[in-house]
Amino acid sequence: MVRLAASAAVSVAVPARERASSALSLGFVTGFLSLIVALPIAALVWASREDGASGFWDAVSSPEGVAALKLTLVMAAVVALVNAVFGTLIAWVLVRDRFRGKSLVNAVIDLPFALPTIVAGLVLVALYGPSSPVGVNVYGTRTAIALALLFVTLPFVVRTVQPVLIELDTEMEEAARSLGAREAAVFRRIVLPNILPGVLSGVTLAFARAIGEIGAVVIISGNLPYRTELSSVFVYNRIQSGDRSGAAAVAVLLLAISFVLLLAVGALRRLATRHDAAA
Amino acid sequence: MPLRSLGLRGVAIGYLVVILLGPLSMVFWRTFEHGFGQAWEAISAPGSVHAFELTLIIAAIAVPANTVFGVVCALAVVRGRFRGKGLVNAFVDLPLALSPVVVGLSLFLLYGRGGWFYGLFADHGIQILFALPSMVLATIFVSVPFVAREVVPTLREIGNEQEQAAHTLGASGWQTFWRITLPSIRWAVVYGVVLTTARCLGEFGAVAVVSGHVEGKTETATLRVQDLYENFNLPGAYAISLVLAAMAVIVLVTMTVIRPREEIA
Numbered sequence: 001m002v003r004l005a006a007s008a009a010v011s012v013a014v015p016a017r018e019r020a021s022s023a024l025s026l027g028f029v030t031g032f033l034s035l036i037v038a039l040p041i042a043a044l045v046w047a048s049r050e051d052g053a054s055g056f057w058d059a060v061s062s063p064e065g066v067a068a069l070k071l072t073l074v075m076a077a078v079v080a081l082v083n084a085v086f087g088t089l090i091a092w093v094l095v096r097d098r099f100r101g102k103s104l105v106n107a108v109i110d111l112p113f114a115l116p117t118i119v120a121g122l123v124l125v126a127l128y129g130p131s132s133p134v135g136v137n138v139y140g141t142r143t144a145i146a147l148a149l150l151f152v153t154l155p156f157v158v159r160t161v162q163p164v165l166i167e168l169d170t171e172m173e174e175a176a177r178s179l180g181a182r183e184a185a186v187f188r189r190i191v192l193p194n195i196l197p198g199v200l201s202g203v204t205l206a207f208a209r210a211i212g213e214i215g216a217v218v219i220i221s222g223n224l225p226y227r228t229e230l231s232s233v234f235v236y237n238r239i240q241s242g243d244r245s246g247a248a249a250v251a252v253l254l255l256a257i258s259f260v261l262l263l264a265v266g267a268l269r270r271l272a273t274r275h276d277a278a279a
Numbered sequence: 280m281p282l283r284s285l286g287l288r289g290v291a292i293g294y295l296v297v298i299l300l301g302p303l304s305m306v307f308w309r310t311f312e313h314g315f316g317q318a319w320e321a322i323s324a325p326g327s328v329h330a331f332e333l334t335l336i337i338a339a340i341a342v343p344a345n346t347v348f349g350v351v352c353a354l355a356v357v358r359g360r361f362r363g364k365g366l367v368n369a370f371v372d373l374p375l376a377l378s379p380v381v382v383g384l385s386l387f388l389l390y391g392r393g394g395w396f397y398g399l400f401a402d403h404g405i406q407i408l409f410a411l412p413s414m415v416l417a418t419i420f421v422s423v424p425f426v427a428r429e430v431v432p433t434l435r436e437i438g439n440e441q442e443q444a445a446h447t448l449g450a451s452g453w454q455t456f457w458r459i460t461l462p463s464i465r466w467a468v469v470y471g472v473v474l475t476t477a478r479c480l481g482e483f484g485a486v487a488v489v490s491g492h493v494e495g496k497t498e499t500a501t502l503r504v505q506d507l508y509e510n511f512n513l514p515g516a517y518a519i520s521l522v523l524a525a526m527a528v529i530v531l532v533t534m535t536v537i538r539p540r541e542e543i544a
Contacts (some may be wrong), residue, residue, distance in 0.1 A: 033370045033423075037418050040416075044381070090295070093288050105292065108529060108531075110534055111527065114477045115527040116483065117483055117501075118525070119523050123306050126517070157369075205375070208376035213378070214378065214484040218505065232378045232380075232381075235378070239387065251378075251381045251384050255381055
């Protein structure tokens with residue numbers, strides 16, 4: 001629908017020079033993306049199949065690699081769930097609540113986007129590491145990994161739910177309340193269905209980020225094989241020890257997961273803006 | 280009702296303190312724990328100064344490259360008609376979901392020994408891996424999406440009526456871009472540039488794979504934090520971190536100042 005309308009508007013006699021400049025810009029975009037993103041990715045996929053299908057399978061199914069991948073997926077899922085609850089809650093407080101310093105709290109949410117992840121890891125180890133001033137030492141445990149991943153993924157759900165809550169009219173909720181609905185029912189039956197696509201796309205982005213994170217976890221997790229070694233760290237260690245095809249095989253697996261998650265986010269985004277597109 | 284909302288507020292702020300604000304406050308305390316002098320010594324050490332310089336040089340190349348790309352790409356995706364738009368979108372979004380280590384490894388395999396581009400540069404004595412070029416490439420890769428992702432929705436929103444009008448009145452494509460399109464997307468571009476800058480200054484994983492970590496040569500500020508930490512030079516690691524955190528706060532303040540204007544535009 002949108003595409004039809006747009007093409008109708010553009011078809012007002014486009015002169016040759018315009019067409020040449022749009023071909024030029026398209027060429028630039030394709031060339032840039034090929035050189036920066038597509039070619040390296042292609043080289044990775046190519047290298048992963050150097051040892052054949054069995055070599056690929058051996059590399060992917062090494063006990064250490066499997067343990068790392070399992071841990072990565074479980075940690076990312078836990079972190080995504082915690083974000084679903086607390087991200088929504090924070091967005092709710094930022095939109096519906098009123099208190100002094102709210103704009104400051106709102107600004108602070110973006111800090112994990114602005115802060116280098118290695119700094120995040122270092123400050124976490126300062127508070128929750130061996131010389132913790134509050135007496136909590138989680139260094140080298142899975143709790144430490146969860147904390148680091150929660151730090152870097154904090155903004156995703158908040159920032160996808162917040163705009164939806166701002167747009168959401170409170171009239172429906174008031175109507176439900178005046179008809180005797182309890183707060184829990186109002187949230188579950190009116191608010192939640194509206195914010196769900198936002199929550200899900202935020203959760204998916206947080207999950208993807210958690211799967212690939214290295215900077216925040218590398219300092220605090222201790223990187224013990226089979227216990228606290230995540231896939232990204234596993235790949236990094238393979239590279240350092242010169243095992244190119246082993247690193248490439250697991251990396252291709254991570255790449256495939258990223259693609260699937262991006263497709264999911266795209267589908268959710270279309271779901272959320274369905275009414276806009278139809279207009 | 281007020282009690283309940285007070286409870287929610289308390290939980291939300293409590294969570295932020297445990298996850299974010301508590302740890303962050305530690306960087307100030309730990310940096311100045313042993314006095315200002317020691318912190319300054321760590322920051323002004325030759326290795327640190329070089330690391331900051333290298334970080335800034337990489338950002339100074341990667342940010343403009345991604346700004347030009349982001350604007351052109353957004354224009355092509357929103358205004359253009361071509362096959363494979365979905366593919367372009369997918370590649371632009373990919374760095375958001377991909378592990379930086381995988382990005383680094385990809386470049387490593389493309390430009391390293393046995394890679395497709397290895398001979399191309401090695402024959403001319405140009406070093407890509409373990410040198411500035413690969414670090415720049417890695418940084419550009421991870422920060423590709425930000426400008427494009429900010430500009431696309433703004434371009435959609437403003438529509439192309441004004442551009443059409445300018446066009447009908449005889450403006451060239453170039454004039455239309457500078458006088459009509461760019462002024463209306465400028466805040467989105469600035470916002471994207473701020474995000475790109477933050478990502479470039481803070482990149483760790485991708486650069487860690489391709490750089491080789493040579494102090495005074497290929498060590499950026501974030502890599503130096505890790506190296507100092509691993510060599511038990513904690514005060515040094517905290518001091519460098521404090522400078523990086525200060526940059527992040529500047530970025531954050533800029534974002535906060537820009538955002539309302541962007542929404543008005």
